[in-house]
Each structure stands twice: as structure tokens, then as C-alpha cells.
Amino acid sequence: MVQGQKHAVDAIQSSLAKRQVHHAWLFHGPDGVGKELAAMGFAQALVCTEAPSVGCGKCAACTRVANRNHPDVTWVMPEAEQVERGISGRSDFTATPSRDIRIDQVRKLQERLAFRALEAPHKVALFITAHAMNQPAQNALLKTLEEPPRDTILILVSSAPDKLLPTIRSRCSKAAFGPLPLEFIAQKVKAAAKKKDAVDDVLAHQIAAMASGSLARALALDPSALARRKEIIESFEKLVPDDAGAWIALAEVLGEDRPTAEASLDVLQVWFRDVALAQVGSEALINLDLKDLAAEASTRVSPAGIQRRAGLLDEAKNAISQRNGAARLQLERMFVEMFTA
Ligand SMILES: [Zn+2]
Incomplete structure (x- = not known):
């Protein structure tokens, strides 16, 4: 599901294989190394109809997860990030889009989680930039972590997990994502540039080094x-x-x-x-x-x-x-x- 992150992926896959998935996960590591992609893959594995616990990436359920419109998979992220990603427009918000994940977003999620899953065997919530939760939001989420609703799995994705309450961190299973290997990024940079200017090894490595382990950063250069x-x-x-x-x-x-x-x-x-x-x-x-x-x-x-x-x-x-x-x-x-x- 995600390349170059064997350690984290092994932890996730073995929990899926045993069909004993912990109700809360923290995917942590630097930006641009595949955490969010892995979180999406995890959600797909949980709701996939073709390859349950694995995720085929192709069935209707998997496709809807990727398109963010699966009814049992909720994405939570700051409003400002929704605008930056083109998921929401600036005009969707009455005030300046917030950089925090606020308590009303957590409450709204909790209302949804109180109901049964509509289609899948699980309800999944993906917190993108989980550390953007402000204190009231984190305190509210703590209740859900302490008494999780049935069949609910929460995935917190964060590049700054130390900004999360220790009580939140301690209730999550952890998957650690490291910086990607320089060589791996250099190869991806070369592959991505094939059609345009030829990027030689030296340049590819220079780009990879500048990106310090983040593929997203490397490809943006x-x-x-x-x-x-x-x-x-x-x-x-x-x-x-x-x-x-x-x-x-x-x-x-x-x-x-x-x-x-x-x-x-x-x-x-x-x-x-x-x-x-x-x-x-x-x-x-x-x-x-x-x-x-x-x-x-x-x-x-x-x-x-x-x-x-x-x-x-x-x-x-x-x-x-x-x-x-x-x-x-x-x-x-x-x-x-x-x-x-
Ligand atoms: Zn599928």
C-alpha cells in the first residue's frame, strides 16, 4: 500500500490479518512520507467488499474512500486545509477558515459515530493533521477514545504527535513512519521527470537531499x-x-x-x-x-x-x-x- 515504509506497514497489516484491529491508531512521522496514503489504505482495507482486511483499491467501496464520499468513512481536518486542498471553498465558511480542528468538528463526528455503520462493517474516522486539534477538541475526542462506540476505528495522522495530549497518544496503537530513503526518493524524482528535462543522478540526489526524506517535498521541486x-x-x-x-x-x-x-x-x-x-x-x-x-x-x-x-x-x-x-x-x-x- 505504501512504499518505503516497511516497519509501519507491517504493523498495520499484521493487525488487519489477525482481524483484531485496535480502535485507535496514531500514524506519525515527517510530512510527505506516506502517512495519509497509508491511512487511506487502512480505511479501504476496513470497508473493502472485494478483499476485506486487505483493500483492493478498485471496488466501489475503496473508490468511494479515495473520493472521500464513503458514508462510513469520515475525514476530519482544519477548514483552512479543506480550502487549500480544494475540498471546500472559502465561501463555505462564514468566518476565516480555521487552522485548528475545533470541538464542533469533533462533536459532529461523535454524533455520526453514535449510529451504526451504513454499509461497511466499520465506521472509520481519519484525522488528517490530528495535532491541529485544539485543547477543547482534544479533550472531547478523549471521551471517544476512552469509550469507543462499537465498530469504530479512529486513525490520527500527525507529523507533530507531541502536540497531542499524552492521554490521547497512550490510547492509540502507533505506526511510525520514517523519512524515506534518499535513494528511493531520488529514483522517484527521476521517474517523475522522465518526460520533461532529463534529471541526472546528481540532480536527483540533490533534490532528494533537499527534501529530507519527504517524497511530496521532492516532487514539488x-x-x-x-x-x-x-x-x-x-x-x-x-x-x-x-x-x-x-x-x-x-x-x-x-x-x-x-x-x-x-x-x-x-x-x-x-x-x-x-x-x-x-x-x-x-x-x-x-x-x-x-x-x-x-x-x-x-x-x-x-x-x-x-x-x-x-x-x-x-x-x-x-x-x-x-x-x-x-x-x-x-x-x-x-x-x-x-x-x-
Ligand atoms: Zn476494495
Whole structure:
């Protein structure tokens, strides 16, 4: 079901094979290493009609799990994440979509779990980003963990399990997902890039190393932009508010043509994310080799400032891709707005 995670997968499969599935699981490990995929596979195994306890991945039940519309499988995640993933629209929420999983979401789930399963032998709840549960939500969930409703299986997926109450953690069976092997990621990167530019071994390994064990992170990196990644970021961080000449010069270099501009914006987008992570003391940076610069940059701009920059970057990206607008001008405008507000 998930490659490169033998240890975790063995633990899950042996519990399924014995048909003694514990009622609560914690899938923990770094981001982008297959936890969520494994959780979905687990849910499929629990509701599959063709290969019970294994999961065929193809039957109607398995397909509905993958499409998030199986009536006995509930996904719980922060509203903001639902919006980011395109599951919900911003307009589905009256207030700003929350980054927390809140108590009303847990209560709603508990109401559902009070009823019998509709089709499958089990009711399954998948908590994606389980550590996003705030304290009241965690306390509410604790009751369900202590007195689980019949035939209910809860799967908590988390890259930060220490943010969960010890009493929650102790009631869960655990499946530990490690960083994926460098070689495994390098091979996947090469395979994914086959159609586009040829990615040689050196570049594939460089990408794999930057991704520090996360396949998702590795695949998000654009190999062709990587060569100039450092240069782009360092040039950007040298820009200062009262040197318009430098913004214009950089816009000229990065905006020489559309592909260059788009790749440069991709690099900067990841970089802003890194700076935001550095601001909250996270070590999960993609530009790991620029950790010190990220830390330094994070002191020069406020969290709101980073959000604003990310928004301006999105606008420039859209303008360049949709309107075929002059890339250089869009970049120039972006820098002006970033540094004159
Ligand atoms: Zn199936």
C-alpha cells in the first residue's frame, strides 16, 4: 500500500490479518512520507467488499474512500486545509477558515459515530493533521477514545504527535513512519521527470537531499529551477526598500522570459514558506542549505508581511500565466509593492 515504509506497514497489516484491529491508531512521522496514503489504505482495507482486511483499491467501496464520499468513512481536518486542498471553498465558511480542528468538528463526528455503520462493517474516522486539534477538541475526542462506540476505528495522522495530549497518544496503537530513503526518493524524482528535462543522478540526489526524506517535498521541486535556486533567493534577500534600481535589475534578470519568471516565482514561493516556518521555529525547511538565511530573513519581515508577500507573488504568478502578461513588468510591479507598502 505504501512504499518505503516497511516497519509501519507491517504493523498495520499484521493487525488487519489477525482481524483484531485496535480502535485507535496514531500514524506519525515527517510530512510527505506516506502517512495519509497509508491511512487511506487502512480505511479501504476496513470497508473493502472485494478483499476485506486487505483493500483492493478498485471496488466501489475503496473508490468511494479515495473520493472521500464513503458514508462510513469520515475525514476530519482544519477548514483552512479543506480550502487549500480544494475540498471546500472559502465561501463555505462564514468566518476565516480555521487552522485548528475545533470541538464542533469533533462533536459532529461523535454524533455520526453514535449510529451504526451504513454499509461497511466499520465506521472509520481519519484525522488528517490530528495535532491541529485544539485543547477543547482534544479533550472531547478523549471521551471517544476512552469509550469507543462499537465498530469504530479512529486513525490520527500527525507529523507533530507531541502536540497531542499524552492521554490521547497512550490510547492509540502507533505506526511510525520514517523519512524515506534518499535513494528511493531520488529514483522517484527521476521517474517523475522522465518526460520533461532529463534529471541526472546528481540532480536527483540533490533534490532528494533537499527534501529530507519527504517524497511530496521532492516532487514539488522543479529540477530546472533548482540550479539557480540559491542565486534567486540570495538576490531577493539583498533587496532593500529604498533601492528601486535593484528591484528593476532583478526583475529584468528573472523576467527575461516566461518560463524563467515562473520558475523564479516557484522558488520564491517555497522560500516564503521557509521564512514563515523559520518564524515559528520549525526546522522543516525545504531550502535546508539556506537555513541561516531563512532565520535571518524571518526577523526582517512580520508574519503578516510574509502573508502579504505570498499574496503578491500569487497575483504575479496568475498574471504571468493567464494573461501572458509581460513577465518582467509583473515582477517589477511585485517587487515595488513588496517593498513600498
Ligand atoms: Zn476494495
